[in-house]
Every structure is written in structure tokens, then in C-alpha cells.
Amino acid sequence: MHKQMLRLSAILLAIGVILSACGAPSAETPATEVPAENPTTAPEGAGQADGGCPAVTVANDQGVAAGAFPQQYDLAEFQELAGCELAFSENPSIAELNARIGGNPADLPPVAERLPEESLVVAPYDSIGVYGGVLDGLSNATEAGTSDLLSLRHVNLVRYSDDLQTIVPNVAKGWQWNDDFTELTFSLRKGHKWSDGEPFTAEDVKFWYDDLILNTDIYPETPSRWLFDGEPMMVEVVDETTVKWTFPVPAPGVLNLMAVDYGQPFQPKHFLSQFHITYNPDADALAEEKGFENWAELLNNYYGGSDWKDVPSPLIDDSDTIVVPTLESHILVEETSEGRRIVANPFFHMVDTAGNQLPYINEINEVYMPDEEVRNLKITNGEVDYKTQAVFIENYSLYKENEAKGNYTVDLPVALGQNVFYAFNTTHKDEELRTIFNDLRFRQAMSLALNRDEINEVVYLGQGRPMQATPADPRTVTFVTEDHLTAFIEYDPDRAKSLLDEMGLVDSDGDGFREKLDGSPLVLLIQYSNQGAPVRLHELVKDYWEAVGIRADLKEVTSDEYREQANNNDLDLTVWRNDNTSGVTISGNTVRFIPPFGSYFNPGTGFEWDNWMNSDGAEGIEPPEDVKRLYELSTEWLQYSLGSEESNRIGAEIVDIHVQNLWKIGIVGDLSEPVVHHNTLANFPTYTARSYDYYWSYPYRAQQWYFNDQ
């Protein structure tokens, strides 16, 4: 026992040291000066670049007219508008970085040959940047809280501009809809190359859909958002740079989906086909040779078995030194259980308006840090260059007070999908609990028991608004009414108690807590991840529920454990932020409308209902009529453009059903949440909104961020 005494005193001592360290004046952190741009590595700072093109920025357009899309141009378009010829230059350390990319050719072709003939010219926000630097970022753990840093290097066919309303080209050069939204034609960039220098063509799009998404060895069940009224689309290669998607039903939301979804509708056929049985009849033998069961398992070792690209790569277990080539701005070169290093892609398709190939930043250093307090310490010490995900408003004061000391800035933009939900498991494996959770009175009582005003003050610094959870974020659509948002949000513990009494949940043994209908103890186990919601919130909710006689225990788990258990239908209730509910997301993806009311990453409830629907009644539990109606409505919903009269009518009915049933009990909405960036990180815009729904920083063009102290 002596050991524990030592341990405790060590902890106390450590606290003392931290205290004194915090108390000490931070004289050693002078305000960072912005050094003059280094002439040897920096391209032209402003004005005329080599090719004589004006260095257009968002802040100063240098008299050059705007192109077809805000803040960016096609190369030809830019040269015409600016009346100049753009000369390209590259990152001076690109050869070094290239040498670290497994499988890349040792000798890089000149930059002009690496860029597509039809490069995407982007206007930096404030100034032409400087190459170099390592961006230090934090994630919670492998596949937990990682999408934040993924969004920095992410690309897709299209993108939302930072106004979050305009869809602009990215990998695709342009797109064309037919009149009834059943045909979508993308034109790609001529000469666009994968990160290993191989050409990227329309075939890669077809390969992604026909050979991966629709292949039942890779996806036993096709991801629902890539099906349209249950049917696949048809992908047709028109020519090398043109690909046409034909949908069985109108699918106007697909383009939105493309702008915000993590899934990339293109995969390197030249690389992955070597493992694919359709292209390589010896793939099974190859798999066996490498120690895998079959070709699909081998392919998944590279591809990840999902279109979620953040699965462990072959680097983590040394099964290969090569990762799947990418079109993103950075590519993975090292991966361990502690973190990852990601370096600039020498074949990236963007240049700034001075002709410098992007990205400016050499490398991303991603460190896994599961402990929230350690993350907070690193942020307040200024050891983190950028952080958006899993930082919450409850710590805003802390971040703000340490801004000067850590030489960083914390903004508080509007945040979408932050309303935390508690969803009782209506298809619980335990029959007794299932009966209780399925009783609407129980869910109503649990909602009425919560003092949302107090939660707003204590957890959300008084900045939010008590609000019921709706499957559509009220700030992004018009069909969510005030009645929806205020349903059952009043604090009325007496009514909650009488509803529970009415159900027959009474405290028969006098311990202050109600028992189940069969008299055995009723204990809710709230398992939560600190990524999903502020931890204090659960403590308050537990208090409120216990005050009306429903005992609840708390248990913190990692996001991975949480998701695994939730998707295995093992939880009493799920709790997370109600994200992916903004108009853009739901317009192309109805996963929030139907059970389990969320994706793998963020499920709600009703797994067995979904199971029943998918198996045509062979398995699972038959859902109530309301749920069946939701399936019909969702199919219908996808066929109308967001904002149209029909879309609003269907949306309103969906929200009605959700709010009446309180499958998800919402807490506080209309929130803002912090975005942290180091002061040396330049070209960092003020965020219009902080949201996973717009894929974190994807709209804010991390490729043109740079370090002004390089």
C-alpha cells in the first residue's frame, strides 16, 4: 500500500508543479513576429509573379474579374481573365517529401508535367503563401476524432465554397445535370494524376462504383446512400475525362452529397485492380501468398473495406510500405498506434494564383491523444496548430484565457448539428427494457425530467437554446417549426413522475429508484465517448433522471468501443451530437430519417426495425406504422430538390413523426463551438460554420494555409 501513497503524492506533486507553472508569468513567449517572407524559398510575395500574372487573393482581387465560381478559376479561365501566362513553381522540398512516399518514382517529373493541363487555380485568402512546415494536429485515437485532420487533405469531385451555399468544382472540372435530375455528367481534368504519377481517368470512377461499391465481397450490403430507391445507378465512361451517372429515380441531392461526404467516388484502378479478382484472376493466390484469406481481404487491407478512408493502412502492421495512391493534398507515409505522418502530394491538382503548386504545408503530424485533459493542455500550451473536432464550448473560456500564452486564436463560429441527443434503445435485446423504452410515455417523461435551461447555463455557457432534436437542423431548412423545437422540452419533473407512475414503473423497495415492471432493478447504463458530447452534460442528465426515480450509471468509453457496442445493439441508449442533419447532408442521404437514425459513426435507435425492413420481415422486430411510413417518405424525399414545395411537405411530415415519437431526445441547440488555430497559421479564414456536415475544414481550403514563420 505504500506504493499507492507514493503514487498519490507523486500525483499531488505533479499538480503542484502544474499549478506553479501556470502561475508563472509566461515571459518566454513573446508575441510571434511575422517574419518577412524568405526570398530564397518564398515565391513572389505579391504583385506580379514570374509569368506576369497578378497574385490574386480573396482579400485583393488585383483587378481580375471573378471566375465562374467564387475564389477559384480554371487555369485557362484565369489566364484569360488576368491576361497572362501562369508559370508553375514547386515546393523546394518536394523531392525529399516524395522520397518518403512508398511506391512513388524516385525521380519526379517537372512540376508543369505533374500538374493537370487543366489545373485548378485557387485564390489564397490573404496572401501568397510560403512552403514548408509541419502542421501539428490531434486526434482522439485511430478512427476516433480523426475526420478533423482528414478534412484538411480531403478532396471530392465538388466542394462547398466557404459561403456553404455554392457548390464549386474540385477534382471534377465541371458537371451537368439533365432536366429531371436523373443524369449527371462530370468532366474531369485532363492530365490529372494520382499521387504516384499514374493518370486519373473516368475509368477510376467506374471502378469505384462497379467493382467496389457494388461488389458483394467488398460490401456484403451496399451502402444505402449509393443506392437510389434501392437500385444502383449506372456509371458510364463517355471518354477519358467524362463520366456519366444515370439514376433510376431523380437524385438531385447527389451533388450535395459529393460536396460534403467523406466517401470519394473514385479509386485508383491501376493500383487496386491488381488485387481484384475481376482484373487479376490470380488475386486469390496473391492474397494467400501475402497471408490473407482471399482477394477481398487483401484488397481491403489497402482500401479499408469501406469508403471511409480512415481505416488502418498496411503501414500499421508493416504488411506493406505502400498505401493506396490518392488525389488528396497530402498522403500517408507513416502510421503507428500513436499517430500518423502525412506529406504533401507531389501530383496535387491545385496551384495558387502565382502558379505555386499547393499545398504549401509540407507535412501533417497527427498524434492520437485519447485523454481530453491532455488535449486541452496541448491546445492551451500552443502545441497544436489546428483543432476543430472534439473541442467544446464548455472549455471555451479556458481556451480564450490562454490565447496569448499559447499564441493561438480561438473562434466561436456557429455550429450545426451540435444538439446532443439521448436515444433509448427501442429494440433492446432485453425484452423488459424494450417494453419500457418503447412506451412513448417513458421517453416523454425522460425529456420532461431535464432542466435544459440549467444545462444551457452550466455546460454551454448560456450560449445555446433549449431545443428538441429534429432530423433536420432547423437553421438549414424551412420546414422545422417552433412547435417541433419546443415539444416536450419544458422542465416538468412532476409530470415526468406521473407519466412513469402511469406506466407502472414504481419504487417498490423504497430505495428511491423505480423498478422495472417485473420488479427487478432498473438501471440505465449511459456509455459515452468524450468525442460525442460534453462530459458534464451526462452528469447533469443522470442527476435529473435520478431525481424522477430512474437510476442511471455513467461509463466513459472510447469512440471505437462506443460505436462497436452501439452498432451491435448492446447499449441501453445512444448519445451523441445530432450531426449530419443539415439540409445539404439530408438532401442526399436519408440515414438520419430512418432507423437506426444515423450511420455507423453516430447511430440512434431501432437496429432491429431496420433489420426487419431490410430482410423483408425475415429477421428483426417489426417496426410500428410510423417507422414504416418513414421509409416511404425517405425514398420520396430524395427525388425532390431541397427547398422545393414537395421537399418541404415531405420534410415536415418526417420531422412530425420524429418529434412525436421522441426517438431522439434533444437538449440544447443553436450552438456555437470553438475552432482553434495557431497564430502562425496564415490564410486561415473565419469559419462561416463549424460543422461535420460540411466536413469540418473542407470548405476552408486547408491546401492554401501556410506557416508565416517558415
Add this chain to the structure above:
Amino acid sequence: MTILNETSQDTSIPTVRSGESEATLRYYSASQWQLIWWRFRHHRTALAGGIVLIVIALAGAFAEFLTPYTGTTRNTEYLLGPPQPIRFWDTNGFSLRPFVHGVKTERDPVTLRPLPVADPETRWYIRFFTHGDSYTFFGLFRSDIHLFGTDEGFLHLFGTDDIGRDVFSRVLYAGRTSLSIGVLGVLIAFVLALIIGGIAGYFGGWIDYIIQRLTEIVRVAPVIPLYMGLAASFPREWSTEQVFFAMTLILGLVGWPTLSRRIRSQLLTLRNEDYVTAARLAGAKASRIISVHLLPAFSSYIIVDLVISFPYMILSETALSFVGLGLRPPAISWGVLLQEAQNIRAIQQAPWLFIPAAVLVIAVLAFTVLGDGLRDAADPYTVTGS
């Protein structure tokens, strides 16, 4: 001059005449316990330690009455509020009745942090025997009388935590939990040690051999992983009280080996004494010999050992709860309080959340000096250094 020196002088003069001799007489007729107490009294630090412990124990026992709030009452108007100083005077003059200044909480417009602003113009007077949160006292009667409190406003002597709970009240409630875990844990360990050490020491031989090997097994088991495993196996339906007793039991079950070894070695020495042989020849049973003849011979030693193991028990509980394996909220123990304070917000914005640590240190120190004093006093017949 020690008592013993006095005695040795006095024994040469058998008659009783002076006042000094009355003391001698008292000394002769005093029981062993009185002798211990006399000597202990002179050990000032130990005495002080004992008094501190009694105060902490009483404070814990009567926590409901002594605290202005229950340990779980939230005051959302004073989140993460600093301790409110008690005043007798301010710019408006002197007051016999102590008071605190009124506080209004506003949000800092930049950092959004709730900032309590004291208003020197308003006084919240502290009153005694005020009505407040109701509580059940020892499960006997309900009351809402608190020793002190305020009629208007609120009173947080040690400040509040980030959901507005009164730290002073929580420290007192926590003291009760932590001390009772210590006491119960020590008692369990003590009984086990007596039985196991007694048997091993008295019988010796192969019985002793087996028991010693078992003791070693318990001793080499790494404690923290053992706790982790046991704590994880608590069923989740268990109430806070059940977890509390289970914790106590665990602490007791792994806490006996040291004491048991000491008892064993003492017994091994003593069992060869003549009086033990005499008792055995007289036909006394083993249990009687151990309990009547052997154990009292070193009872003082056992007491000291017990007192010294209290802080280890309390620290074990604290350490376990601190790392999240022991008691869980809403149970309040010093460990739980420290566990809740282990975040950067507390360290940077609310150092008063570490007051429980100070109280813990005081309690542990008190136990240590008390044990020290008891050790000196335990054997009143020995000659001390002077």
C-alpha cells in the same frame, strides 16, 4: 524527568509524605491504560493529531448539520465560484454578525466565463440554525436545520465546483466516506491478520509454512491491477452503498498480510515463554492461550500498527477513486473530489477545488503523528531517551 526516573528514586523511600509521593502512589496504583494515557498526554503533536482527527471524524459524522448545503445541491448562480471570505467589517463599518458580500454572476463578454462580482454594498449575514436543504439524520429523523447559512443569497466557504456544488459541504461529506472506509478497511484487515497471524505464529511448523506461502501470494499480487479487476467486476446494478462496502472489503482483504506477519513473529517469540508453557500444561486451549495470554502481551504494538495503517487505507481509497476505479459519483469521497478536480479548468481557473487535497494531507499527517505518539506511549514501562 521521566516517570520511570521518578519511580526509581521513590522506591528507595517507601513511605508516603509529600505531594510528589502522592503522584508516586497514583503511579503504582494506575492501570496500564492510565499509564499510556499519561505518557501520551505529554506528546503534544500526537495529542494535536488526535484532536484534529476527532474534529474531522465529528465533522463527517454530523456533516448534514454542519454544512449549509447537501453535497449535491447545485447553485447555478455561482458556478466555479471562488471561496467567499467571511467578514466582520467593510467600508460600511463593523458588524458583530459575520457576513459575506453579495455576489452577482455575470459572463465575461470575451471569454464567456461566469464571473462572480462581489458587491461591497450588499451584505449577506451569516445566521445560525438556519433552514435549508432537508436531510435525514442517521436515518432517524428529518430536519432542515443547518448550523449556519444565510437568509438571503448563498454562502460558499470553500467556493463551488463547475456545476455549482458547495466545496465545503462536499469536503465534510467526503471526510465521512473516506474515514469510514479507513476504519472499516482496517478493522477487516485487523481481524484477518489476528486470525491468520495468530494461527501461524502459535502453531508454527507446517501450518505456518503454508500460511506464509499464502501470505506471500497475496503480497506479490500487484495491487492496482488487482483493484482494477475487482472494481471492474462490480455489477452495475449495485448501489453506491454496495460499491462502498465492496471497496472496503477489497481494501481489507488485501491489507492484512503486513500486520499478520508482525503478529506471527511476535507470537513465535512469545510462545516459548514460561508462562505459555505453564498455561499449556494447565490444559488451556490454543484459542485461550492466544487470546488471553499472548495477544495482550503486545496489544499496544497492535494498536500502534492499526493507527498507522489508517492513512494507508484512506490513501488507497483516494488513489483508487482518483484514477476512477473506486467510488463513483454521486458518492463523495476525498478521492472522488480530487478526481473531479483533475482537469485543466480546475487547475487554471479554480484552485480551490484542491482544498480536499489539503484536508487529506492534514488527516494523513494527523494519523501519522498520532501513531508516532502512541508508539512512544504504548509501552509505559520502557525508558525513553531522556
